[in-house]
Amino acid sequence: MADNSIIIIGGGIAGLAAGVYGQMNGYKTRIFEMHSLPGGLCTSWQRKGFTIDGCIHWLVGTNPKSSSHVMWEELGALKDVEIVNHEEFMSFYDSDGKAFHLYNDIDRLEKHMLELSPVDVKVIKELCSVIRKVSALDMSPDSGPGSLKKTISMMTIYMKFGKMSVADFAAKLKDPFLKEAWQTFFDMPDFPMMGLIFTLGWMNQKDAGYPIGGSLAFSKSIEKRYKDLGGEILYNARVEKILVEDGQAAGIRLTDGQEFRADRVISAADGFNTIYKMLDGKFLEPELQEYYRKSEIFEPLVMVTLGVNRDLSDQPHTAIHSLKTPITIAGNEETYIQVKHYGYDPTLAPKGKSVVMSMFSSTYDYWKKLAEDPERYDAEKKQAALTVISTIEKIIPGFEKDVEMVDVATPLTTERYTGNWQGSFEGWRITTKNMNKSISGGLAHTLPGLKNFYMVGQWVEPGGGLPTAGMSGRNMIKRICKEDGKTFTTTRV
Structure with missing residues (x-):
């Protein structure tokens, strides 16, 4: 050299x-x-005093006691940063308002699931037992789930769950409501159950929090x-x-x-x-x-973000709502809507106000074709925002009148600012x-x-x-x- x-x-x-x-x-x-x-x-960007955050929902390695925190110390990423650890990963509501909360505390999650579906006791207890085992692991920056396969304690878990998707797990549940909830949490083809198990294990150990800012x-x-x-x-x-x-x-x-x-x-x-x-x-x-x-790549996203003159801290930070009447976003029929707010981060909105986000899978080609006519492209973005606002209005009455800021990011937005192929947000x-x-x-x-x-x-x-x-x-x-x-x-x- x-x-x-x-x-x-x-x-x-x-x-x-x-x-x-x-x-x-x-x-x-x-x-x-x-x-x-x-x-x-x-990254993130600002509109009318509100901050639109395009990335972090949770971050593995936020617990200073975990070995996974070491890399962030080396990179200087979390020094003097306040970390928020939510009580639940996300919540699911069916079209009648019945709720399932995916709690980060595994004991609480197990109790909640058994109350909802006693008939699934065997599946529930096995899942929670596995999450507890994974939660007890402490991975250094030089290790990872792949290397953990070699440990005796993990071999049986990988034999059971290593080739199982979240959809496969949901199919094992007998209770229709619980089955529907699990099917929506990671609604991507063949998403591995081990990915969700590790995530919940980190959450249980308060090692996957959100950094303020x-x-x-x-x-x-x-x-x-x-x-x-x-x-x-x-x-x-x-x-x-x-x-x-x-x-x-x-x-x-x-x-x-x-x-x-x-x-x-x-x-x-x-x-x-x-x-x-x-x-x-x-x-x-x-x-x-x-x-x-x-x-296959991670499907590109349409991200609708709203700044509202309302404190939503009393709402679940991330909730998936099943819709009685489907909506159409960018040509796709949607039977669920995710409503996420950032009321736990005071740096993203003026005091007493909130940032709300809904994300939907989309296709790059759809937006690329629209962009040939800028007026049609802008009209489609506006329609997506209006659809989201009117849908949330049915969930949170009075929401529509409080909207002060609207931002719609498409796959072309991602491509323009990052160069990411087909506007994908996470590669393969x-x-x-x-x-x-x-x-x-x-x-x-x-x-x-x-x-x-x-x-x-x-x-x-x-x-x-x-x-x-x-x-x-x-x-x-x-x-x-x-x-x-x-x-x-x-x-x-």
Whole structure:
């Protein structure tokens, strides 16, 4: 290595983490970010005094006593930040108003479920027993659910639940109401039950709370840590091409024509754009091509956010309501609506007011076609907002008159600000088949025939999420240190 220099494409959490750990280990890093702010998808923006938060609902690693907290200390992400731990993960209401609360305290959840459905006692007790076992685990930054398979205590759990989806679990329940509730919590095809079990285990241990200040404040704290370590970040710097010389990555060229060189290049940017545009699709093999051709991404979202002149702190922070009459959002019929408010974070709205959000799965092509006619595109956004407002009005009487701010983000919004392929918000969708697996067993962290190039982030780690992104950057610098015969070191703040 000439000067231990590393160029990092993308200033999201994975890119920032790679930068932080690179600086800790004596590498000279520069991050090039297409937007004017850090964080990538982990961001927020303001409208009329209200803050729209596009990312954090809960964050694994918020308990200072847990080993998973160590990485956030290294990244400087949660120092002096107040953490909110909710009583329930979310609540479900059927069309008649009957409620099921997915409590984070497992003893309370077990009692609540047994009261709702005594006939499902065996299934309920088995589930809660498994969550307690998972809850007792303390995972360090160098471990994860995949490595836990090797432990004797976890082998039977993986044998039972490892290939089970949330829908499979819901089908085991006899009570129709409880079955309907569980089917809606993670209403994605083949979403693994183990993912929900681990989430509830972390929640039970108060290790998956919400950091006051939200997503952008979280990202800025890591940016500060990076800069304090001597790192450099260039904003409004969109990378057009990765420069390749003699079979190895040598630098980058920006859209404005500027070129920068380094010993290594790490892309923490969108995988499709990196492989097929920045590298012109030249460094591929059939297995990776098939992954991009056939594998499913997290469906893009339509996110309707409302600022209301009302204190909603007496309402469940996240509630799914079954609708007697379906609604249509972006061409899709919806039989449920999720109503989430941020009344627990006083930094996001003026005193006495609230931010309310509803999110819906959508399709990129639908909005891309609409965008050919800006008037139709804007009209569809307005209709989505009106539909959400009138629907919430039926749940919370008087809500409509209190709305002061309306913001609608579409898949094209996500694509415009982050470059994410098809506007996906978390890359490859996690399933029972790919949980805890990186693409092609790690193939896509590097590309065949291209030296000194690496990829990190959600496009090489199915499932997404902030801890996964942070760990991806951390592990890559650890790998580079090993390549250079250096001891990987970290410090905390």
